[in-house]
Structure formats: C-alpha cells, structure tokens
Amino acid sequence: xxxxxxxxxxxxxxxxxxxxxxxxxxxxxxxxxxxxxxxxxxxxxxxxxxxxxxxxxxxxxxxxxxxxxxxxxxxxxxxxxxxxxxxxxxxxxxxxxxxxxxxxxxxxxxxxxxxxxxxxxxxxxxxxxxxxxxxxxxxxxxxxxxxxxxxxxxxxxxxxxxxxxxxxxxxxxxxxxxxxxxxxxxxxxxxxxxxxxxxxxxxxxxxxxxxxxxxxxxxxxxxxxxxxxxxxxxxxxxxxxxxxxxxxxxxxxxxxxxxxxxxxxxxxxxxxxxxxxxxxxxxxxxxxxxxxxxxxxxxxxxxxxxxxxxxxxxxxxxxxxxxxxxxxxxxxxxxxxxxxxxxxxxxxxxxxxxxxxxxxxxxxxxxxxxxxxxxxxxxxxxxxxxxxxxxxxxxxxxxxxxxxxxxxxxxxxxxxxxxxxxxxxxxxx
Amino acid sequence: xxxxxxxxxxxxxxxxxxxxxxxxxxxxxxxxxxxxxxxxxxxxxxxxxxxxxxxxxxxxxxxxxxxxxxxxxxxxxxxxxxxxxxxxxxxxxxxxxxxxxxxxxxxxxxxxxxxxxxxxxxxxxxxxxxxxxxxxxxxxxxxxxxxxxxxxxxxxxxxxxxxxxxxxxxxxxxxxxxxxxxxxxxxxxxxxxxxxxxxxxxxxxxxxxxxxxxxxxxxxxxxxxxxxxxxxxxxxxxxxxxxxxxxxxxxxxxxxxxxxxxxxxxxxxxxxxxxxxxxxxxxxxxxxxxxxxxxxxxxxxxxxxxxxxxxxxxxxxxxxxxxxxxxxxxxxxxxxxxxxxxxxxxxxxxxxxxxxxxxxxxxxxxxxxxxxxxxxxxxxxxxxxxxxxxxxxxxxxxxxxxxxxxxxxxxxxxxxxxxxxxxxxxxxxxxxxxxxxxxxxxxxxxxxxxxxxxxxxxxxxxxxxxxxxxxxxxxxxx
Numbered sequence: 076x077x078x079x080x081x082x083x084x085x086x087x088x089x090x091x092x093x094x095x096x097x098x099x100x101x102x103x104x105x106x107x108x109x110x111x112x113x114x115x116x117x118x119x120x121x122x123x124x125x126x127x128x129x130x131x132x133x134x135x136x137x138x139x140x141x142x143x144x145x146x147x148x149x150x151x152x153x154x155x156x157x158x159x160x161x162x163x164x165x166x167x168x169x170x171x172x173x174x175x176x177x178x179x180x181x182x183x184x185x186x187x188x189x190x191x192x193x194x195x196x197x198x199x200x201x202x203x204x205x206x207x208x209x210x211x212x213x214x215x216x217x218x219x220x221x222x223x224x225x226x227x228x229x230x231x232x233x234x235x236x237x238x239x240x241x242x243x244x245x246x247x248x249x250x251x252x253x254x255x256x257x258x259x260x261x262x263x264x265x266x267x268x269x270x271x272x273x274x275x276x277x278x279x280x281x282x283x284x285x286x287x288x289x290x291x292x293x294x295x296x297x298x299x300x301x302x303x304x305x306x307x308x309x310x311x312x313x314x315x316x317x318x319x320x321x322x323x324x325x326x327x328x329x330x331x332x333x334x335x336x337x338x339x340x341x342x343x344x345x346x347x348x349x350x351x352x353x354x355x356x357x358x359x360x361x362x363x364x365x366x367x368x369x370x371x372x373x374x375x376x377x378x379x380x381x382x383x384x385x386x387x388x389x390x391x392x393x394x395x396x397x398x399x400x401x402x403x404x405x406x407x408x409x410x411x412x413x414x415x416x417x418x419x420x421x422x423x424x425x426x427x428x429x430x431x432x433x434x435x436x437x438x439x440x441x442x443x444x445x446x447x448x449x450x451x452x453x454x455x456x457x458x459x460x461x462x463x464x465x466x467x468x469x470x471x472x473x474x475x476x477x478x479x480x481x482x483x484x485x486x487x488x489x490x491x492x493x494x495x496x497x498x499x500x501x502x503x504x
Numbered sequence: 505x506x507x508x509x510x511x512x513x514x515x516x517x518x519x520x521x522x523x524x525x526x527x528x529x530x531x532x533x534x535x536x537x538x539x540x541x542x543x544x545x546x547x548x549x550x551x552x553x554x555x556x557x558x559x560x561x562x563x564x565x566x567x568x569x570x571x572x573x574x575x576x577x578x579x580x581x582x583x584x585x586x587x588x589x590x591x592x593x594x595x596x597x598x599x600x601x602x603x604x605x606x607x608x609x610x611x612x613x614x615x616x617x618x619x620x621x622x623x624x625x626x627x628x629x630x631x632x633x634x635x636x637x638x639x640x641x642x643x644x645x646x647x648x649x650x651x652x653x654x655x656x657x658x659x660x661x662x663x664x665x666x667x668x669x670x671x672x673x674x675x676x677x678x679x680x681x682x683x684x685x686x687x688x689x690x691x692x693x694x695x696x697x698x699x700x701x702x703x704x705x706x707x708x709x710x711x712x713x714x715x716x717x718x719x720x721x722x723x724x725x726x727x728x729x730x731x732x733x734x735x736x737x738x739x740x741x742x743x744x745x746x747x748x749x750x751x752x753x754x755x756x757x758x759x760x761x762x763x764x765x766x767x768x769x770x771x772x773x774x775x776x777x778x779x780x781x782x783x784x785x786x787x788x789x790x791x792x793x794x795x796x797x798x799x800x801x802x803x804x805x806x807x808x809x810x811x812x813x814x815x816x817x818x819x820x821x822x823x824x825x826x827x828x829x830x831x832x833x834x835x836x837x838x839x840x841x842x843x844x845x846x847x848x849x850x851x852x853x854x855x856x857x858x859x860x861x862x863x864x865x866x867x868x869x870x871x872x873x874x875x876x877x878x879x880x881x882x883x884x885x886x887x888x889x890x891x892x893x894x895x896x897x898x899x900x901x902x903x904x905x906x907x908x909x910x911x912x913x914x915x916x917x918x919x920x921x922x923x924x925x926x927x928x929x930x931x932x933x934x935x936x937x938x939x940x941x942x943x944x945x946x947x948x949x950x951x952x953x954x955x956x957x958x959x960x961x962x963x964x965x966x967x968x969x970x971x972x973x974x975x976x977x978x979x980x981x982x
Contacts, residue, residue, distance in 0.1 A: 209918075209943040212854065220850045237943060 080128040080154050082112065084147045093122075095141040096283075100150060104132045113137060113149060114283055123280065130154030210238035218243050262297075284379035295441045302482060303436040303448075303474040306489045308496040310452050310467045316499065320393075333452070333469075334372070334426055335396045340495035341422060341447060342368045342388045343502055348488045352421045354442040355479055362479060371420030371440060372400065374407040381407045382440060384420040424449060428469075437474050444479045447492075448472035469496065516622070518544040520846055521636060521649035523628050523791065526554020528823030528835025529655030530612055535843035536653070537619040544647050545621050546628040546638055551605075552612040554657055555824075556832040558605055559677040564700055566601040567682065568863050571707030575865060579902055592708055598682045630796035633816055651818045651846045654798070654806060655839065656791050658784040658824035666780065667755045674779045676701065686710055686776035688742075690762055692750050694721035696862040698781035699737070703864050706740055713743040713775070715750060715764065722862055726875045728889065729868050729925045732905035736866065745770060753778060786825045810853040812842040820846060834858045857921075859937050861930040866906060869933040872940045873911055873921030885920060886912040888946070888969030890962050892926050894976055897957040903927050908962035910936075910946060912970050917945040922963070932960055946970035 084093065096114040106112060111123040112132075133151040137143060208225035210218070217240050218225050228246055231238030270276045281289070313336055321330045345352040345368060352365045368389040371382040383403035385396060406412050423440040424447045432450035439446045450470045456463035471492065475485050495501050522533040525547030533545040551558060577587050616623050624647070626640035636652070638645045660675035662668055671678075672686075679701045685708045691698045694716030702712045714721070714737075721737075721744065722730050738744055747767035754761040756774070763772035788804035799815045800806050806821040808814055814821050820842035823835030837855060844851035859871035878885050892898035892906030906926020912919055922936035939949055949967035954960055968974035 207856070207943065211942045215854050216851070219852055219854065222850075235945065235948075 079133060080130065080152045082127050082149045082152060084115070084124070084143050084145055084149060085127075086145050091144045092142045093144060095137050095139050095143060097139055098135060098137055100126075100132045100135060102132050102134055106130065106132060106152065111280075115143065123283065124149065126152065128152045128154045208238060209233075209236055214238055214240055214243060221247055223247060282378045284376075284381065288380050292438055295438055299439055299441055300477040301436075301439055301474050302477050302485065303472055304482075304485045304489055305434050306471050306473070306486075306493060307468040308471055308493040309457070310469045310496060313496055313499055314452075314467050329394075329397055329401055331393055331397045332400070333428070334424070334449070335393050335400060336496065336499060337424060337426075337447070337449060337469075338370050338372075338385065338388055338396060338400075339393065339502060340492050340499070341424065342370060343495050344488055344491040345422065346389065347491055348484065350479055350484065351445050351475075351488055353444055353479060355444070355476065359478070365421050367419075367421070369419050369421045371417075371423040371443075372404070373423060373425040373440075374404050376408050376410065378410060381412060381417060382420065382423055383407050383412055383416050384418065386419065422446065428452065432470070434470050434472050436472060439474050439476055441476070445473060445475040445485075445488075448474065515635070515646040515648050516544065517648045518542050518622065519650045520544070520843070521546065521647055521652045522655060523636065523652065524554065524655035524657055524823075524825075525549075525552040525612075525623075526655060526657050526823065526835065527556045527832040528657075528839040529554065529653070530616075530839075531836040532653045532655060532820075532822060532839035532843045533621055534615060534619055535840045536846055537621050539843060539847035539849070541843075541847055543619070543621045544649070545616065545623050546636065546647075547623065547625055548627045550625055551609040552616065552623075553605070553609055557608050557612075559680055561832055562605050562608060563601050563680045564676075564697075564704070565863060566604045567597070567680070567704040568700060568865075570597060571704045572865060574707040576902075583902065592685070594682055594685070601680075601682065629790075629792040630794075630798070631792070633796045633819070652796075652820070653812075653839070653842045653846065654791065654793070654814070654819065654821040654825060655823050655835065656787045656825050658786045658830055660780070661783045661785050663780060663782065666750075666753045666778075667760075670755045670760065672755075672760050672775075672777045673753065674777055676779070676781055679705075679779050679781075684777075688713070688759070688773075688775045688777075690715065690760075690773075690775040690778045691781060692778060693781040693783070694718075694723075694744070694746070695781060695783070696722060696860075696864075698779065699733075699862060699864045701779055701781065702737070702741065706737075712737075712741040713745070713773075714741060715743075715745045715748050717747065717749050717766070719747050721746070722868060724874075724876065725860075725862075725868060725870060726909070726923055728875075728907065729870060729909065729923045732907065732925050733862075733864055733866055733868055736905065737864075743770065784824065784830050786827075786830075788825050811845045811851065812838055812853070813845070829858055829860065831858060831860070856940050857937060859933045861933060863930060866903070866926045867929040868923070868925045869930045870923035871921065871933050871937050872919070874923065875911065875921075878911065878921070883920075884914045886914050886917070886946075886970055888912075888966045890966040890969060890974075890977070892959075892962060894965075895957070895959065895962050897959050897961070898926060900957070901927055906959075906962070908932065908966045910949075910963070910966040910970055912946050917947055917970060919944055919946060919949070919967075922966075924962070926959065926962075928959055932963055935960060935963055 094116045096116045098113045100106060100112045106126045106129060108129040109125045112126045113124040115122045115124055130152040133153045135150045136148045208228065209231065210225055215225065221243065223243050223246060225238060228238050228242060230236035231242040233239045310333065317331055317333060317336065324330065349364050350362065352368065354363045356363055367387060369384050369386045370388050371384045373380055373382050383406065385399055385403070388396065403416060406416065420440065420443060422443055422445050425437045426449040427435065428449050428451050434450060435448050437446045437448040448471070452467050452469040454465050455468045457466040457468070471489065473485060473489050519542040520536045522529050522543060522545045525545055529545065530552055533543050537543045549558065556562060574590055577590065624638050624640060624645060626638040626645065628636045628638045631637050635646055635648050638647065660677065666673055676697050685705065687710065689705050689710040689712055691702050691712065691714045694714050698714065699721060702714060706712045720727055720730055721734055745764065745768045748764050748769050749766050751763045751765040759774035759776050760778050761772055761774050762778060764770055786804040788800040788806050793800045793806065796819060797816050798806060798819055805827050806814055806825050808821050808826050812820045812822050822838035822842050824830040826838070838853065841851045841853055857872045859869060862868040873883065888910050890908045893904040898904060898906050903926065906924065906929060908924045909922060910919060911921040919936070919939045924932045946967040949964055950971045950973055952964065954964040965974060965976055969979065
C-alpha cells in the first residue's frame with residue numbers, strides 16, 4: 076500500500092535562487108500533511124514549506140544554504156494510503172509490528188469485534204527495528220515516570236546510540252532550561268483549550284520571525300529583572316528646530332524625523348553613562364563595556380518585529396542618520412534585511428510615537444541592558460513657576476536590566492537624555 | 505473514583521480487591537500490598553496458584569520431567585546404557601506431581617500471610633461497581649472495594665457436541681490427573697498443550713494419535729522450528745493427522761469411537777481416551793462484570809488499555825481474561841502493572857515481546873518477530889539459523905536436530921526476533937528476550953562471551969552468522 080511521493084518546491088512567484096534557511100526533516104522521520112518541512116527565504120519573505128504528503132521521509136535532497144527554485148526536489152516521502160487519508164493519526168500505528176500471540180488468532184481491527192487480542196493493542200502496534208527507541212526496559216520505565224517521549228531523544232550516549240537514564244535526565248534538564256516557549260523552567264504551561272466549543276475558530280501559523288521573537292522575549296522575560304522608568308522630555312524647542320530644518324529642504328529631500336534626535340540624545344547620554352552601553356558576561360560576573368555606539372530600532376513589519384541596527388551613531392550627523400534609518404526601515408518592511416543589519420546593537424529604541432499612547436513597558440533586547448520606549452508627543456500645559464505654558468512633551472519609558480543598572484542611575488540617565496532633547500545645543504558640548 | 509462506595513456495615517471493605525488467585529492475581533495482590541494497599545484476594549479453590557500451579561504449567565512440567573527421563577534412558581540404550589524397560593507406579597508419580605504443586609501452594613499461602621492479605625475462598629461476582637459478593641462455604645460474603653483487579657482467568661474450551669460427560673473424554677485438567685494410562689490416546693489439537701500431554705502419555709506407554717485442523721502442528725510457529733519436533737514425533741506416535749477435524753465422538757462400551765473429516769481423514773477408530781486440547785476460553789462472562797459496568801466482549805474477553813484499566817477506570821483486568829496469549833508470564837507482568845497503577849505509579853504495558861515455549865521434546869521457543877509475521881507484514885530481515893548438529897553440547901546429549909534462529913533488522917542489525925528448537929531450548933529464549941528489550945544488535949550478542957560448551961552458545965553462533973564472524977561453520981561467500 077506504500078508509495079513514494081516527491082515533494083518539490085511549489086510556485087512561489089517565479090523567484091529563482093531561493094535560499095534554504097533550515098531543513099526540519101530527516102530520513103526516517105514521519106511527517107503529516109501540511110507539516111512544515113523546510114524554511115525557504117526569498118528576498119521578500121521567508122516561506123514555511125509544507126509537506127504535500129504524509130508518510131515517512133525517505134530521502135532529503137536539500138540542506139541549509141542551498142539555492143533552490145520552483146520544481147526543485149526537496150524530499151521523497153514513503154506514503155501509505157492510510158497516512159495520506161488520515162495524517163493526524165499517530166504515525167507509529169502504521170509501523171509493522173511483531174505480534175505477541177502464540178495462538179494463531181489474529182489481532183482484531185476494531186475493538187468492537189470479538190477479539191482475542193483486545194488487551195494487547197500496544198503489542199500489536201509496536202514498531203519494529205530501528206523505529207523503537209534504543210532504550211532498555213528500565214530506561215523506558217524511567218522515561219514513562221518523567222513523561223518523556225523517548226522518540227524525541229533520537230540517539231543516546233550509550234553504545235550504538237543507546238539511550239541511558241542520564242540521557243533522559245539531561246533531556247529533561249535541557250527541556251527545563253531551553254524549552255521556555257513551551258513553558259519550561261518548571262513553569263507550568265498554559266493548558267490547551269478547545270476553543271471550538273465556544274464558536275468557530277481558525278488556526279494560523281505564526282511566522283518564523285514571530286516564533287523566534289517569542290522565544291527570545293520569553294527568555295528575556297524569565298532571565299532579566301527589569302524595571303521601567305517613565306518620564307517626559309520637553310520637545311518644544313527641538314520640534315521648532317526640526318521644522319525649521321525641514322522647511323529648508325526641497326520637496327524631494329528626506330525629512331528629518333524626531334526619532335533621529337532621540338537616537339543622538341540617547342547616544343550622548345550613553346557616552347556619559349558607560350554602564351548603559353554594556354552587556355553582562357554570560358556568567359553574570361563581569362560587565363563588558365562597549366566602545367562603539369550602535370542603536371537598534373524596532374521596526375514593525377508585516378512578518379513581525381525586526382530590529383535593524385544603526386552603526387557608529389556617535390560619528391554620524393543627523394542627515395546621514397536620517398538617510399540610514401529610512402533605508403533600513405524600508406529594507407525591514409520588505410524583508411530584505413541581512414543578518415548583519417540586525418547585529419551588534421548596544422541599546423534599542425522602540426517607538427510607538429507614530430501610533431499613539433502615553434506610556435508602555437518595553438522588554439530589554441538582551442544581552443543589551445536597556446531599551447527606550449517612545450510614545451506620541453503631546454502639547455501639554457507645563458507650570459514654569461509663574462504660569463502654565465504650552466509645551467510639547469514626549470513620554471519616554473526606559474526599561475533596564477536591574478542587575479546592571481540601579482534605579483538612581485536609571486533616573487539620572489533619563490534626566491540627561493531629557494536635557495539633550497530639551498536643548499539640543501548641549502549635543503555640541 | 506467518582507462516587508464513594510456505599511459501605512454496608514456487615515460488609516468487608518478494602519482498598520484493592522483482586523478477583524482470582526492465579527499467577528496474575530496473586531502477583532497483583534502481592535504487589536499492591538507491597539505498595540501499601542489493603543488487599544482482599546478472592547480465590548474459588550482452596551489453594552492459590554490458579555490453573556498454572558494446580559492444573560497447568562507446574563504439574564505438566566513435573567510429568568514432562570518423567571517423560572524426559574524415560575526418553576533419555578531409552579535413547580541411550582543404543583549407546584550402551586541400559587536400565588531395562590521402565591515400570592510406572594502411577595500413584596507415586598501422581599503423589600510426587602502433587603507434592604510439587606503442594607509445596608508451591610504452601611509457599612503462596614505463607615506469602616499471603618506475611619503480607620497481611622485477606623484471602624477469601626469462594627466464587628466472586630460483581631453486584632455493583634464497588635461491591636462483589638462471594639459465595640463461600642459459610643455463605644455469601646460481601647466485599648466493598650475502592651479498586652478492583654479482575655484476574656479470573658480462563659477454562660479449557662469444550663466442544664458441545666462431544667460426549668463431555670464420558671470420563672474418557674478429557675480436557676487438560678483431566679489429563680494431568682494421571683488416573684490411568686490409556687492404551688490408545690487421541691489428542692484433538694496439535695497445539696502446545698496437546699503436544700505436551702502427548703509427550704507425557706507417550707513416555708508412559710500410550711499409543712498416541714494427534715489430529716490437527718491446520719497444516720502444521722503448533723500453528724503460528726515458524727515451520728522450520730516445528731519441523732524437528734514433527735519429524736521426531738512422527739516416528740514416535742501412531743498417527744499425526746493434519747488438516748483434519750474430528751467429525752464426531754460416540755461413547756461405546758469398548759471405547760470412544762471417533763470419526764474424522766478433512767484432507768488426511770482416516771476411517772473412524774476406537775480410542776481408550778480422547779484429550780480435547782483446542783484452546784482456552786476466557787472467564788469474562790462468569791463474574792457478572794456487567795453489574796460493575798465492565799465491558800466484556802462476545803468471546804468473554806475484557807478489553808483493557810495499556811495500564812490494564814477496563815472501561816471502568818477503577819477496575820483493572822489482567823491475564824487470560826484480557827486476551828491472548830494466555831500465558832502465566834504475561835499475567836504476572838500485567839498483574840504488577842495493574843497493582844502499580846492502582847497504587848498511583850506510572851506503570852504501563854511496555855514489553856516488546858512475550859516469549860512462547862512448548863515443553864515438548866525437543867522444546868520449541870520463540871519471541872519477537874516470527875518469519876511468518878515478517879512475511880505477512882512485508883518486513884525485510886536478515887536471518888541466521890545455526891544447526892545444533894554443530895554444537896558439541898547438543899551432540900553430547902545425543903541430539904542433533906536443534907536449530908537456533910535469529911531475525912535482524914536488515915539495516916541496523918538490531919535483533920527483531922529469535923526462535924530455538926532442541927532439548928532445553930526453552931531456557932535459551934531468556935537471553936533473546938533480554939537482547940530484544942535492550943535493543944541489542946546481533947553484533948552485541950556475538951561480542952558477548954558465551955560459556956563453552958553450552959546450548960546457549962548457539963544463540964551467539966547465530967548472531968555471528970548475522971555479523972559474518974562465524975568460525976564454527978564454514979559459510980561460502982558468493
């Protein structure tokens with residue numbers, strides 16, 4: 076009943092040289108219909124390549140870094156009619172099995188039938204040969220007690236890949252420290268709910284970026300003791316200056332945005348407070364101070380959040396930074412950023428100013444130690460000692476890693492940022 | 505437990521009730537008690553041990569030992585050892601057989617006491633999901649329980665149209681009673697039980713005929729493993745009729761007149777006794793399981809999950825009553841699982857195989873994948889068969905017909921199945937089971953040093969044949 080199906084790269088819009096980012100299958104693995112088997116990246120987007128068949132992967136023809144195009148052979152799948160029809164069935168049930176009966180009675184197909192072997196469906200459906208986890212009965216019991224699915228271990232450290240008790244322990248430890256997105260670190264996971272009992276639902280896969288971001292954010296959330304400090308900067312003079320600058324420009328010129336000033340002010344403050352331009356060593360014993368000033372800008376894209384990095388901000392002028400910011404933001408939105416464009420940041424700015432808001436608590440982009448959140452500037456009445464005057468006030472939210480930065484330092488840092496934004500002539504000092 | 509059991513004041517209450525004191529039942533009771541549970545064990549007979557200990561494995565092995573001594577002495581006449589014709593004191597042999605069972609019975613009774621298990625003798629039936637009524641000599645006793653383990657076993661299959669009241673028509677229990685040695689004994693069913701009893705009565709002097717419906721004796725077992733036994737008993741026994749069924753049995757004064765039909769059917773003939781050994785039926789319908797809401801299928805089996813739970817979560821079932829193979833070693837394994845799950849441990853049926861042994865002469869044993877199954881399921885395999893004719897130990901026993909076979913995964917060399925035939929072959933299967941459970945490759949076995957000269961060496965030799973390292977045989981390379 077088994078037959079071989081070739082999985083090929085589908086039509087992705089006549090794009091040649093699609094890069095293979097990741098291959099998620101290997102020979103012998105059982106895949107379900109529509110299961111993602113590889114991640115391809117075009118210049119525009121990354122694509123999760125779904126399996127067009129259910130069955131056992133026979134051979135894989137691509138590896139990360141390969142260039143493929145429409146019609147390229149990705150893998151062959153040994154499909155059985157049963158799996159093709161019912162891909163959600165547990166794949167092991169398909170495997171041939173040694174029957175345990177000593178008598179010639181046949182295991183029944185259905186429980187309802189009068190059956191000699193009703194009690195031993197497990198035995199009857201047990202896979203043979205290489206498909207069984209290579210683990211002794213004692214290790215299998217140990218895994219059962221801990222709730223470990225041995226098929227996830229693939230190979231163990233024993234002779235010929237035998238899975239030992241230590242392998243099971245290490246797997247659990249690893250799952251607890253790394254599988255955070257799945258609720259690791261001893262944190263109970265959020266129980267699954269069948270939402271369809273309340274009404275119609277639809278499942279949508281998260282983009283790769285979103286999944287990666289999610290894992291990263293969870294890791295940061297669980298590892299960093301974070302404090303968010305809220306303040307407001309007086310942008311009235313700066314805004315006047317910015318408007319003046321922009322009014323000098325001709326129609327096609329790139330306008331300078333407020334964000335560029337914030338970047339400049341932030342870097343100037345970081346030069347005064349070196350602990351903000353630092354990372355904690357992996358063992359948490361040392362602070363690594365950076366002598367370069369790169370600022371990451373969180374950019375919202377259709378695929379998710381990306382953070383392109385502006386390099387050597389301290390050496391660049393407002394115009395140059397404006398141009399670079401515009402270019403990188405555009406690349407980000409088109410999905411054209413290269414990994415190098417997103418590496419080496421010292422601090423990150425997350426600006427919701429274009430949308431609104433009064434305050435929020437951004438999450439530090441670790442191993443950086445701080446992130447500056449920006450919401451929309453608003454004209455507000457400010458008491459100048461004699462009277463209320465209208466001033467353009469910009470809400471700022473600084474989240475920092477409290478292991479590196481004390482509360483007072485955070486407040487002092489922010490007051491310096493505010494000073495620069497309140498009177499940008501100070502940037503010249 | 506969704507409801508609190510109603511406690512009848514005159515009733516006995518227990519945490520775990522085990523229904524049936526066979527190997528599965530007493531193992532479950534002992535394990536549950538060792539895990540701190542309060543246990544009531546219900547057994548209908550005055551002695552524990554069930555079919556296995558009283559009318560099955562143990563007494564049959566005792567009698568088979570007698571047969572072995574007779575055969576070995578006989579066969580060594582040609583090599584210069586002669587005791588003369590053996591004589592049998594049936595009463596003494598029977599008493600010895602009973603003493604074997606008896607000492608095991610006593611041992612079990614001690615183990616029950618030591619564990620402070622309440623043993624009730626009587627026939628138990630469910631009256632609700634939390635109660636059983638036990639018909640004892642002293643009247644009806646009610647026991648309420650929090651969890652129950654059904655281990656009520658099986659009974660020999662009776663064929664209704666046969667004259668079952670005739671004392672010359674035996675089942676396996678009758679045959680083990682050793683009342684007399686019939687001159688002509690017909691054995692209906694060429695399976696393990698039938699052939700074991702054939703071995704015994706042949707040694708005691710009966711003229712044996714075997715009739716089997718299928719085209720080989722021990723149906724289901726690979727033919728190459730059966731062949732040495734078949735060749736041997738074909739010479740020893742009067743008749744072995746394959747693909748033949750018994751059409752009818754009539755009681756006559758001078759014997760049981762049996763008529764046959766089928767491929768090799770002979771004319772009807774008279775026998776002094778007929779042993780019907782056509783399998784066993786589960787006792788699922790005898791315990792009023794429906795009163796407890798426990799599902800019993802048409803055949804009388806109780807379906808369970810891999811934690812031995814029936815459809816009623818606090819009631820477990822184990823052993824013959826849950827399905828084939830009906831073997832004591834399967835029941836004890838399941839008994840432990842049921843007791844452990846009842847005690848809150850995370851146990852489950854996780855064994856890769858249940859070994860089978862026919863205590864015939866030669867013995868036949870197998871485990872894991874058989875060639876029959878591999879061929880049916882289209883599994884490709886490597887095979888090695890080591891002939892015992894090349895084993896010094898086997899030759900020194902005066903026997904050379906044995907074989908040791910290993911089936912391995914074609915790619916990984918991992919052991920998938922094994923089988924042996926030969927004197928004492930049953931003892932050899934344990935290593936194969938361990939190898940399978942440990943995920944051993946043929947190479948793992950061939951690289952383990954086996955003592956010489958032993959029959960167990962043949963397993964290593966077969967593994968060497970798979971690995972291509974055998975030196976005790978010369979295998980021509982193509």
